[in-house]
Amino acid sequence: MAIASTVLLCEMDNLKGKALVRRFTDELGGRTTLERAAISAQQEQDVLAEEQLGARMRALFQDEHDNDAVFHAVETARLALTKT
Numbered sequence: 001m002a003i004a005s006t007v008l009l010c011e012m013d014n015l016k017g018k019a020l021v022r023r024f025t026d027e028l029g030g031r032t033t034l035e036r037a038a039i040s041a042q043q044e045q046d047v048l049a050e051e052q053l054g055a056r057m058r059a060l061f062q063d064e065h066d067n068d069a070v071f072h073a074v075e076t077a078r079l080a081l082t083k084t
Helices: 002-027 033-061 069-083
Strands: none
Touching: 002 033, 033 069
């Protein structure tokens, strides 16, 4: 039980750190080379995270015949929830 709590706390700290970095990069104006590089790095991370999420979702929800129907339904629901 203690290990699960520790893992959960580490994950929460990780999410807080990502939120802080996101807020920082969102506030950058891109006026300097450093700001543009930071924004670009964040965009690359976003693409990588989206690809990893898609692969994980596909692995979880694609059936044994490579039918994507369930995956597409879940992805549609996920996108609808992120817009609200």
